[in-house]
Amino acid sequence: MSSNIQVYIIDIIENFEILCDTIWICQMHINNFLNISLPNTFIPESMYSIFQFSYFDIAYQKECIKNKILQWKMQSNTFILSYNKKSQIYFDISNFFFQNFKKIEKKNIIDFYKNENKLPKMWDLIEEKKSVYSLNDIEINNFKGGYDVFKTQLQCPFKSVSRYRWKIKNTKEKIYWSSKEQGIVIHKILKEIWKQLKNQKELLYLFKNDQIYFFINNIVSCILSSYFYKLGYHYKKIFFQIEIQRINKLVFDWLLIESQRTPFSVISNEKKIFKYIGKIPMQIQIDRIDQLQNGKKIIIDYKTGHKISRKLIENLYEPQLPLYAIMQNSNGIAYAYINTKSMGFYGIGEISSKDFFYKKIHYNSKFICISWKKQLNNWLNNFKKLSKKFYLGLAVIKPSIISCNYCEFYNFCQKDRN
Structure with missing residues (x-):
């Protein structure tokens, strides 16, 4: 769909107060969409009664809407309307407008369309409460984001899309010398x-x-x-x-x-790297890259806050270092904790080193993969899945356990926290 074309879906049926909470139109060509002749017969009925337009014909209006809805249904691969059936208005008009539609309950909608095999591979889009269109070329070229895009996507997709797609800014008062x-x-x-x-x-x-x-x-x-x-x-x-x-x-x-470490040289400070992960351009800045005596390279990220567990790294809930590892060739990754409560290196990789509290990856039963190379490939595949979801604008409100405790979109997402 061209970015210059504006499409209004709801207006055509809003004139009879049919307020749909969601409309899906899948695989429909733009040429088949909303070919409306003048005068506009899709002005809400309430407006006609107030202004008494001379060309208003309620019978024609109803038939036109009914035919247009039927055309959408026939011309699209999948056409779904969902609305609140408890409202009295729908008992009066639903049979007229939607008599050619198969009615299903919300709880059965996923299984129904999955079994009908009508939807594309991303059939789980139906489960999403909120979504935006996929990123276009202009948005991708202007996109700026680092590892936090994937971190927030893992914590709560709605948070990631709100922050990096919708550009919603935090209005909290700044705390100085935080x-x-x-x-x-x-x-x-x-x-x-x-x-x-240097060394x-x-x-x-x-x-x-x-x-x-x-x-x-x-x-x-x-x-x-x-x-x-x-x-x-x-x-x-x-x-x-x-x-x-x-x-x-x-x-x-x-x-x-x-x-007190074994000999090393610092070969890079705050190195900036740009690379596409799927269709999303990522720009990262690696705090430091060390080269050991044996030529092995270690990516190091300074942390002055709380300690991050290895399990969070492996499962990508803290995706920073895994993302660095797939964007920059290295033999290991490590956090450098610098605070009064905890000091030292903590990392994982293909080498065994007392400096970094490493265990060789194939000796660690917690890892899914048995080698560093396979672990990198596993991380890359997971990042590509996250990238695809972010690219499609999947903004489902599905936070992790602690995500809501530190979220600037707490009131915006309207999640029931009772």
Whole structure:
């Protein structure tokens, strides 16, 4: 269907107050749709009674609507109307307008059309409460999204479509110097540290010569002051000094862990990658890529918040690192936890390393696949399925257990939470 063509489905039967909650028209050609002659005979009956249009003929009106509905039914692969049968109006008119339709209860509609084999492969569209049209070429070219598209799609498809398709913005008041902003500053500091050091050997040199404190303090002070200035934050000097001390200690403790690892080099900082997953363009930014002594490469993502369990990674409920793994060749993925409660690396891959708390993937019975290559293929296939659902605009309100607790669309989706 051309993006320049506007199609109004409901208007043709709304004139007799037949308000359908859903209409599906499947595999119908645009040339067969709504060929209406003037004067427009599809003006609501209530308007005719008020303005007394001279050309109004209620009998002709009814026949025209009846014929048009029948044409839709005949010209389409599948034509479905659903409405609230409890309303008194439908007892009076349903037999007239819908006498050629097979009537089925809502609870049986899925099985009926599945058995009739009338719908295309995506027959489960009928189950969706809300949906939008598939992304067109212009929308795809202008689309911007990273791993959070798939993360929210897994948490609740309605949330993902609302945020990234409908562009609904969160109107909550911004909290200054939030945990999110603190995490951004830590990312910037570590990026600058490894931009200057390059590898573990240079880090060990600073520890050995007692230069590590001076090195950390210079970078932290510079990054923090420039960040505050850029955002227009005006804090008292004592707060700034305390925050520098806090971050200095946090970064020192973290670099101490880095110094105890087996030798490594940092070959990439905040690398940006663009790639299509299915029909959806994905742009990601990988915090860091390390190369070990044996040439193996590890994707690392900094986390300053709560710890993510391995089970969530394997099942794609936390899809960030699995998405990075299929977009960038590597031998493993790892979260780097940097907070006062938990510090260290936590990851999975094809290598066994005490640095990352790895188990070789084929030794881990929790994995579906027996090799890293097969696991990557499994993740890729799952991401393609998610991509297809997002592309089609499937916005079913089907949240995970905790998704609603942190959702900006809490009042918008109208989910019954009783």
